[in-house]
Amino acid sequence: MSSSFVVACVGKPSAGKSSFLNAVTDATAKVGNFPFTTIKPNQGIAYYPVECPCRAHGVQQCRPRHGRCEGGRRWVPVQMLDVAGLVPGASEGRGLGNQFLDDLRAADVLVHVVDASGTTDENGKETRGYDPIDDIRWLRGEIEAWIHGNLERRWAGVVRRHAMTKAAPVDTLQAQLGGYGAGRAVVQRAVDAAVRRRGLPEALDAWDAAALRAFVAEFVDCRFPTVVALNKIDMPDADKNIAAIMRRYRRPPGSGSDGGAEGPARRDGIDERDIVLTSAVSECLLRKMARQRFIRYTPGSDDFATSADEPSDGNGSKEEDDGGPLKPLDEKTARRLGNLRDLVLFRYGSTGVQDVIVRAVETAGLVPVFPAKSFGRDCQFRDCLLVRPGTTVRELARRLHHRLDESYAGAETPAGIQLAEDDPIVAGCNNVLRIVTSG
Ligand SMILES: Nc1nc2c(ncn2[C@@H]2O[C@H](COP(=O)(O)OP(=O)(O)O)[C@@H](O)[C@H]2O)c(=O)[nH]1
Ligand SMILES: [Mg+2]
Structure with a gap:
């Protein structure tokens, strides 16, 4: 079993990515204490804290297979990736260009490390008075340009074939966007948002150039949720830059609680809740x-x-x-x-660095799931998985172990409530559960 949740640290050179990774990851993590098979030099393990059900279930000594449990608080391993080498123009092949961007395919959430002190320019060279808002806008633009460029080049052909196959728009789009690590659900959300929020026509052949751009913006929002780590807050000029950034990304009054598809589009794909101050x-x-x-x-x-x-x-x-x-x-x-x-x-x-991890998991809507073999006297919560929103009970069983999948006979909550195979797992509702097997 492996955790496939990956947080990628991105940002211009000298923003503090490596420092952030050092700060937040457990360099002493022993091999075997995390569910990831290989750890490369630019990877590390951070931990997401969540209340462990061990106490409520009278577990004498909680023995997590991965991470740790301290005083009823479970520290769940999260895989971190240091994605170095992004410079302005990467989407046109500058610097490490597309190689860098390819690394993003593995990421579920981006942590954009931004130098809030304004003492490094867009290439990471020392300067004074640089406006870090430019970095926030730039990263977003770079990712959009990369995806839009690839899509636009093929678009005429895509629309032509789409007309012949009579496939649903979401399926045609997913065939094009699957390479960015996007499942159908993500593409569907992007289509819904584009139609509802930006008023795009539902038929693909009615999309003009502006519509394609608008869709890509929604897709980047859905596919690459981003937490901004406003770093170097210990430095003199950080204060005034932080104030300006918070002003720019303040949520408009009356916007919904979850920034759903109905509300106004967010500036540069973020709002103030996605900004964490760090040193x-x-x-x-x-x-x-x-x-x-x-x-x-x-x-x-x-x-x-x-x-x-x-x-x-x-x-x-x-x-x-x-x-x-x-x-x-x-x-x-x-x-x-x-x-x-x-x-x-x-x-x-x-x-702030630990808060970034919490925010990253939450902005992705991940649900911590605690599967138990039994809720009786020998109850243990050896595993805690962070699963994507919408993951069903049956999909969880499949992810846990192929044997659980093959002999799956049902699932139940500690209260004995039977769960349906296609019930989505929801925190506080059915995320503590037992998979029942036959034989
Ligand atoms: N004052 C201050 N300096 C920082 C902070 N984080 C990183 N730095 C410095 O910024 C420089 C670049 O950091 P590094 O982590 O190598 O950036 P990277 O190129 O994005 O990996 C180094 O000199 C760090 O010591 C911070 O929070 N405060
Ligand atoms: Mg570095």
């Missing part, structure tokens, strides 16, 4: 200092403790403590950490 280098430093036992720090939290904060008897440490007293900090490092606390933790509540 990747701060998180890297905090984790490193914690590893070396200079500080106590839980990733994602709003503060840390040094030896000066703890009683000197050496066992004043709280909670699940591990390796004894903290080492004292030298003056320079103490000052550096003090600055970090003032500029990042106190101002923004955290370094």
